Amino acid sequence: MVNPVSGFYKKTKEQKIKWLSANYLADDSQSITILKKYWNSDEALQKLHDDFIENTISNYYLPLGVAPNFLINDNLYTIPMVIEESSVVAAASNAAKFWLNKGGFKAQVLSTIKNGQVHFNFFGNVTDLETYFAEIKPTLISSIDAIQKNMKKRGGGLLDIEFINITDTLEGYFQLHCTFETGDAMGANFINSCLEVIASTFKNEAQSFQPFKISEAYPEIVMSILSNYVPDCLVRAEVSCPVSKLNVEGMDGAIFANKIVRAVAIAKATPRRAVTHNKGIMNGIDAVVLATGNDFRAVEAGVHAYASKDGNYTSLTHAKVEKGIFKFWIELPLAIGTVGGLTNLHPLVKFAFSLLQKPNAKQLMEIIAVTGLAQNFAALKSLVTVGIQKGHMKMHLMNILNGLNASEIEKTEAVEYFKKHPVSHSAVVNFVTNKRT
Numbered sequence: 001m002v003n004p005v006s007g008f009y010k011k012t013k014e015q016k017i018k019w020l021s022a023n024y025l026a027d028d029s030q031s032i033t034i035l036k037k038y039w040n041s042d043e044a045l046q047k048l049h050d051d052f053i054e055n056t057i058s059n060y061y062l063p064l065g066v067a068p069n070f071l072i073n074d075n076l077y078t079i080p081m082v083i084e085e086s087s088v089v090a091a092a093s094n095a096a097k098f099w100l101n102k103g104g105f106k107a108q109v110l111s112t113i114k115n116g117q118v119h120f121n122f123f124g125n126v127t128d129l130e131t132y133f134a135e136i137k138p139t140l141i142s143s144i145d146a147i148q149k150n151m152k153k154r155g156g157g158l159l160d161i162e163f164i165n166i167t168d169t170l171e172g173y174f175q176l177h178c179t180f181e182t183g184d185a186m187g188a189n190f191i192n193s194c195l196e197v198i199a200s201t202f203k204n205e206a207q208s209f210q211p212f213k214i215s216e217a218y219p220e221i222v223m224s225i226l227s228n229y230v231p232d233c234l235v236r237a238e239v240s241c242p243v244s245k246l247n248v249e250g251m252d253g254a255i256f257a258n259k260i261v262r263a264v265a266i267a268k269a270t271p272r273r274a275v276t277h278n279k280g281i282m283n284g285i286d287a288v289v290l291a292t293g294n295d296f297r298a299v300e301a302g303v304h305a306y307a308s309k310d311g312n313y314t315s316l317t318h319a320k321v322e323k324g325i326f327k328f329w330i331e332l333p334l335a336i337g338t339v340g341g342l343t344n345l346h347p348l349v350k351f352a353f354s355l356l357q358k359p360n361a362k363q364l365m366e367i368i369a370v371t372g373l374a375q376n377f378a379a380l381k382s383l384v385t386v387g388i389q390k391g392h393m394k395m396h397l398m399n400i401l402n403g404l405n406a407s408e409i410e411k412t413e414a415v416e417y418f419k420k421h422p423v424s425h426s427a428v429v430n431f432v433t434n435k436r437t
């Protein structure tokens with residue numbers, strides 16, 4: 001039986017691993033060897049990684065790949081992508097190459113407003129509360145002057161504070177809805193710091209508001225936190241060309257274009273398809289978000305919420321054919337940053353920004369949106385022509401071979417053989433087995 005441990009975070013990395021070994025990994029020296037094998041030999045670099053999170057015991061590697069030939073707003077990019085799924089980088093690269101001589105991708109940021117809320121309860125006279133907010137609003141704004149001084153110098157800061165009554169949904173529930181511009185920073189820490197000061201000021205000043213004293217009903221702060229749902233921080237990316245230029249896999253361009261339009265319509269019509277459709281989009285988006293040191297969980301949450309903004313979960317992409325022109329586009333919320341957090345610390349994040357020619361936050365939003373659109377186009381192209389498994393399993397072949405500890409000669413022969421034969425796990429096992437007998 002394992003006993004609880006106290007002060008685990010105070011232990012050295014060696015001590016943490018020793019405790020894990022004694023309590024969970026008995027007779028498993030291989031696990032300890034693997035953990036240490038992934039330590040970086042550069043002690044300073046390893047210390048940097050150790051300090052990113054608490055209770056670090058090793059590094060967990062994911063591949064960093066690049067997708068070249070992305071023509072975005074007439075500039076050519078090679079895009080860094082961090083992901084474990086075998087076919088994602090290949091699909092993005094193929095889509096980039098497909099659109100390279102068709103005008104490339106166009107992208108634009110539509111808005112960059114982020115938001116957060118002070119959530120509070122109030123069970124007194126709502127008119128008194130509305131009057132109090134109107135009187136206190138200038139004080140709430142000035143209360144964060146010190147916090148937002150530097151942000152204002154960079155063109156950001158608090159935009160507005162709005163009083164919202166949500167008692168029709170939850171009894172006694174109100175919000176102070178605050179909107180912000182944060183420039184090239186994602187701004188989470190800045191927004192949360194502002195919200196907490198606004199909440200404290202709102203609560204403290206309420207103690208001297210006469211109507212509250214008479215009724216003995218005061219606002220009660222529940223919490224203050226930014227929102228990862230940012231429907232006013234939007235970016236749009238698109239591609240378009242005459243259908244005559246869309247001939248693929250022996251399929252007429254007009255037929256192919258209509259198949260893509262129909263596939264998107266299906267994703268709009270049913271959540272079961274929309275979820276997988278959008279997951280493919282996020283394959284590309286998450287990979288770039290990770291490579292650039294941004295918060296992919298926040299992006300995922302906000303994007304999927306946006307897909308449900310009209311009451312039904314639906315496709316994030318859109319497609320149409322009009323007057324012989326095929327048009328394919330995406331519009332989605334992205335709250336990301338190019339300064340702060342890991343963007344200033346992780347050496348490979350610094351590399352990613354150098355590779356992207358040091359984009360500002362708006363440019364990075366455009367690049368990320370384009371990658372998601374490209375990923376979706378590549379998936380739909382496969383689905384409506386040869387099927388998704390042909391390309392996916394070809395890319396997955398190497399993972400299967402590595403799992404079988406195939407030699408380099410076996411890998412070379414297998415790659416050649418499966419150029420003309422369907423790939424499946426059992427087929428690869430049989431091929432390797434036969435080679436070894």
